[in-house]
């Protein structure tokens with residue numbers, strides 16, 4: 408079927424949504440301990456973290472909320488697609504590593520990104536997530552077969568061998584993290600190209616990429632070299648007070664041209680606000696989340712800032728977690744129609760509403776929202 412608009416078309420985080428993939432908790436497993444991840448039970452750091460499949464009850468509760476999000480999106484005229492069933496309990500063995508089980512398909516955002524008419528599969532940064540593109544491949548083939556304009560790129564797979572990681576990272580005392588906060592060195596080193604898709608945020612021609620535990624400078628360099636010839640500008644961004652950064656969408660969340668939600672605990676590195684202020688973008692701090700970090704679900708490895716992991720249906724409609732009243736009120740004051748949906752049972756799978764989705768088609772084209780920019784491309 409040939410649409411007049413491309414089947415794959417999404418240039419930013421906010422244009423009117425047409426088609427989206429919502430994750431699934433089917434067959435989800437606990438994330439294994441590995442060089443790139445040290446999961447622990449909240450408030451019980453000395454109890455061993457569980458391994459293998461999650462309980463049926465936990466999976467059903469998350470799936471109910473994912474189904475609720477699906478119904479809401481469909482009621483707004485959005486086509487919702489779901490990943491294929493995958494056996495996450497299967498171990499992975501490559502020439503470079505072994506890991507006892509995989510993770511889940513709750514967070515397509517971490518793995519897949521639409522950049523205009525191109526789908527990119529991220530390299531990923533953790534062993535248990537090495538094959539996480541697989542539940543989405545059937546959809547990718549469908550989009551690729553349906554429209555000759557669909558471009559599809561898989562980023563180079565890193566070895567994920569021991570040498571790719573900096574295991575001491577996990578032992579650094581807080582004081583040392585503070586001293587090193589401007590070096591942006593985390594649990595992966597700079598030897599191989601590494602990035603998770605969720606460290607990127609799309610603003611038309613301009614793509615922000617966070618340096619993090621899941622994206623290194625070589626990964627950002629690869630993205631620049633890949634995207635600049637296509638007319639994108641790639642901007643590394645940093646949040647030095649986030650000592651365990653992973654994925655930009657609980658830190659810096661654009662909602663419409665000229666407006667970005669920011670995290671009061673994680674200010675942008677000094678100087679990096681210039682491109683936004685020079686182009687009349689407002690950076691607006693969100694209120695404190697309703698839950699404290701201590702009150703987050705025991706198996707959840709993310710912070711309370713999942714509160715700001717909202718999903719835009721359009722430049723005027725935003726989906727927000729049902730219990731986050733302070734943020735909902737702020738969004739309403741900013742002129743948004745807010746759609747609350749219960750989602751706390753999804754938190755232990757690593758994300759909230761933005762993480763648990765991958766938008767494939769939105770209205771609109773590539774716009775330049777940063778006319779006043781001093782940008783130096785690689786070549």
Ligand code: DAV
Pocket residue numbers: 514517605653654656657658708709710711712713757758762
């Ligand atoms: O701020 O805790 C959570 C997002 C993970 N996908 C955070 C990052």
